[in-house]
Amino acid sequence: QVQLVQAGAEVKKPGASVKVSCKASGYTFTGFYMHWVRQAPGQGLEWMGWINPDSGGTNYAQKFQDRVTMTRDTSISTAYMELSRLKSDDTAVYYCARGVWDILTGQTEYYFDYWGQGTLVTVSS
Amino acid sequence: DIVMTQSPDSLAVSLGERATINCKSSQSVLYSSNNKNYLAWYQQKPGQPPKLLIYWASTRESGVPDRFSGSGSGTDFTLTISSLQAEDVAVYYCQQYYDTPYSFGQGTKLEIK
Secondary structure: OOEEEOOOOOEEEOOOOEEEEEEOOOOOOOOOEEEEEEEEEOOEEEEEEEEEOOOOOEOOOHHOOEEEEEEEHHHEEEEEEEEEEOOHHHHHHHHEEEEEOOOOOOOEEEEEEEEOEEEEEEEOO | OEEEEEEOOOEOOOOOOOOEEEEOOOOOOOOOOOOOEOEEEEHHHHHOOEEEEOOOOOOEOOOOOEEEEEEEEEOOOEEEEEOOOHOOOOOEEEEOOOOOOOOEOOOEEEOOO
């Protein structure tokens, strides 16, 4: 069965960087885009960007363009999201979420069928 | 950017009754070339990640009970739970995937009356 397993919680100081991992299993890792979505405490969902695990190509939301880097290691079916120059309002649960491959059209679609359990990143001095 | 606005922010419905949640996009998410609405619905229970319920505005994800249905087109969409069950207590989000940045509504909290 498809599983996305994320690493445990992180505590970082303002100005530092954090790298969150997402290990995929139960499907062909390179066949599906991986997205990152965050959720601040008690708040809604915010899309950050995607990575194509096959090519390594990325697409970031403009808001995070200068601070986020998404990478992958295909040998261990793991995607990473690194956010730099952390601020207190970056405190959130960060989710990885698998994009959909529509077998009827042969196209990638940008809604999410499987999600990781989330990684809480706390930014505090 | 496309802004998604849900209404109401919270909703209390009796068990067995119908629950209706609305979602409005700031611009159409209907792609004319394939006549598909790029709109999904998710359910999020406390301490859990979101779960996909509906995509293409009205297609139920495999395994989702048929009491959940989606409707609408263009800019106005609705998620309906035909007969509320206790396990449906959650926050519900709509999401547009028509254009980046892919955006979510603010969420609607559904409770039992």
